[in-house]
Amino acid sequence: MQLLSLRDAASIGDLAAIARRRMPGFAFDYLDGAAGDDRGMRRNEEALAAVLFRTRHLVGGRAQTAVEFLGRSYNLPTGVSPMGMANMLWPGMDLVLARLAQKVGIPYVLSTAATTSIERIAEAAPDVAWFQLYVSRDPAINEGLLKRAWAAGIRVLAVTVDVPVPQKRNRNHRHRFDLPFRPHPRFLLDLLAHPRWAVETLRAGMPNFENFVPYAGLARGGSITEVGRFLQAQGKRDLLWEDVERIRGLWPGHLLIKGVMDAEDASRFLRIGADGLWVSNHGGRQLESAPASIDVLREVRxxxxxxxxxxxxxxxxxxxxxxxxxxxxxxxxMSGRAFAYGAAAGGAAGAQKAYDLLELETRYTLLQIGCPDINNVSVSILREGADETRLLHLDPVAVH
Ligand SMILES: Cc1cc2nc3c(=O)[nH]c(=O)nc-3n(C[C@H](O)[C@H](O)[C@H](O)COP(=O)(O)O)c2cc1C
Structure with missing residues (x-):
């Protein structure tokens, strides 16, 4: 098998293959795996691949990929989805991705379960950092996190609503990479087989759930396992509509709801004051038999x-x-894994490569289909667009 270098990587899949070589198995499987045996994750990619373009020729023009979103301009309609424990995937990954996002002008979303503090990320990505909230049982923690995000200059909040239970991911389980973490002898062999990851992780310092350390009240801050246990115990499993309304009242900025997978829920979130929706099945990481997010997107729109x-x-x-x-x-x-594969494959250069691939492919696609400006893209550029009524079979409901 040919061993690819970063330079020769031609796709996000190639970056994933390089990342797989460099990362211990438990870390790669945590990134690359999903609920159950990954069928939901594969369904997401297959459903996207099955959508086909209508191609028009002799249009001319230059590709234009910049878009406006919530009053801000972004250079490409993508961004880095929130990922907990990213510094465990590759040392320093949170900052690598935040700096990339700031440099190229796309959103970077910091997870509640991130391994870098809100303040450090906001400093590294002052124009593009958003914050993702996992609602805690203790309201003081939610208020504390939102106050810190606001004080750091963050203006977009995404509240994740699709984690009512700790997920079951079979690839994690086989490594015993669950909380509480009980390392397996194989874990040590895994580290020995990936000395670069082990040495760089040691040098960077053991990652921790930085944003939660202040609330856990543990001696010397606590280890990642101890703080992780606290974070998991705080997870508000019985999240209800009134909880989201309460968060709406606490947050003066833009509020998005992440994990929307139903058209009726979508309308209700807007009615209770959300500014926007984030259609996502968590990359297939929560429910193996979830529909592909792209199929739900049509219904929600x-x-x-x-x-x-x-x-x-x-x-x-x-x-x-x-x-x-x-x-x-x-x-x-947006994507989580596409950018994480890049960062794990080659640090800042790898993250940049992931962005460059997506940017080049987007420009080529726009020119190839004869719709050079991304802002003119609509369902009419798809083969199925000829039958637009299929997409509009649900009556649009009044939102406000
Ligand atoms: C390693 C990893 C950690 C994640 N952690 C979080 C998280 O802390 N909060 C959250 O809302 N979503 C989390 N997600 C889900 C992502 O935000 C996003 O919805 C998903 O990665 C999108 O699918 P994709 O990876 O196929 O692009 C995580 C995803 C990955 C891959």
């Missing part, structure tokens, strides 16, 4: 009408997918 801001993720690995997601109604086509 039809239900909420043309103006509600919508972010999408789950399965985006190519520029063609970014254009398809725009065509089916989302403003931004």
């Amino acid at each position: 039809a239900a909420v009408g043309p103006h509600a801001p919508i972010v999408f993720d789950s399965g985006v690995r190519t520029g063609e997918s970014i254009v398809k997601v725009r065509a089916l109604g989302a403003d931004l086509a």
